[in-house]
Amino acid sequence: MKDKLYDNADSFAMSFDEEWENVDCDDIRSKIDKVLELLSDHPFLISNPENARKMAEFRIFSLKKFQ
Numbered sequence: 001m002k003d004k005l006y007d008n009a010d011s012f013a014m015s016f017d018e019e020w021e022n023v024d025c026d027d028i029r030s031k032i033d034k035v036l037e038l039l040s041d042h043p044f045l046i047s048n049p050e051n052a053r054k055m056a057e058f059r060i061f062s063l064k065k066f067q
Contacts, residue, residue: 007043009055015042016056020066032056 019038025031045052059065
Protein backbone atom coordinates (compact mmCIF):
# COMPACT_ATOMS: atom_id res chain seq x y z
CA MET A 1 0.00 0.00 0.00
CA LYS A 2 2.92 2.34 0.60
CA ASP A 3 3.42 2.90 -3.12
CA LYS A 4 -0.08 4.39 -3.53
CA LEU A 5 -1.21 6.96 -1.01
CA TYR A 6 -4.33 9.04 -1.52
CA ASP A 7 -5.66 12.11 0.22
CA ASN A 8 -8.66 10.33 1.71
CA ALA A 9 -9.68 8.65 4.94
CA ASP A 10 -9.72 5.11 3.51
CA SER A 11 -6.14 5.33 2.31
CA PHE A 12 -5.08 6.76 5.66
CA ALA A 13 -6.92 4.05 7.61
CA MET A 14 -5.22 1.28 5.63
CA SER A 15 -1.80 2.86 6.12
CA PHE A 16 -2.49 3.46 9.81
CA ASP A 17 -3.51 -0.15 10.40
CA GLU A 18 -0.42 -1.42 8.61
CA GLU A 19 1.95 0.77 10.62
CA TRP A 20 0.11 0.06 13.89
CA GLU A 21 1.00 -3.62 13.58
CA ASN A 22 4.70 -2.76 13.13
CA VAL A 23 5.14 -0.40 16.10
CA ASP A 24 6.07 -1.89 19.46
CA CYS A 25 4.88 0.33 22.32
CA ASP A 26 2.87 -0.43 25.46
CA ASP A 27 1.37 3.05 25.89
CA ILE A 28 -1.52 3.41 23.43
CA ARG A 29 -1.37 7.22 23.14
CA SER A 30 2.39 7.11 22.56
CA LYS A 31 1.90 4.40 19.98
CA ILE A 32 -0.65 6.55 18.13
CA ASP A 33 1.88 9.42 18.13
CA LYS A 34 4.60 7.14 16.80
CA VAL A 35 2.39 5.80 14.02
CA LEU A 36 1.33 9.32 13.04
CA GLU A 37 4.99 10.31 12.95
CA LEU A 38 5.75 7.39 10.64
CA LEU A 39 2.87 8.48 8.42
CA SER A 40 3.87 12.14 8.42
CA ASP A 41 4.15 12.14 4.62
CA HIS A 42 0.69 10.64 4.06
CA PRO A 43 -1.44 13.08 2.02
CA PHE A 44 -4.47 12.80 4.32
CA LEU A 45 -2.40 13.50 7.44
CA ILE A 46 -0.80 16.49 5.72
CA SER A 47 -4.09 18.01 4.56
CA ASN A 48 -6.23 17.00 7.57
CA PRO A 49 -4.01 16.44 10.63
CA GLU A 50 -6.84 16.94 13.12
CA ASN A 51 -9.16 14.51 11.34
CA ALA A 52 -6.35 12.00 10.88
CA ARG A 53 -5.72 11.97 14.64
CA LYS A 54 -9.45 11.69 15.36
CA MET A 55 -9.69 8.78 12.96
CA ALA A 56 -6.71 7.04 14.56
CA GLU A 57 -8.21 7.47 18.03
CA PHE A 58 -11.61 6.29 16.81
CA ARG A 59 -10.08 3.12 15.35
CA ILE A 60 -8.25 2.35 18.58
CA PHE A 61 -10.63 3.50 21.31
CA SER A 62 -14.12 3.21 19.75
CA LEU A 63 -13.76 0.35 17.30
CA LYS A 64 -11.23 -1.40 19.55
CA LYS A 65 -9.75 -2.65 16.32
CA PHE A 66 -6.48 -3.89 17.80
CA GLN A 67 -7.57 -5.23 21.19
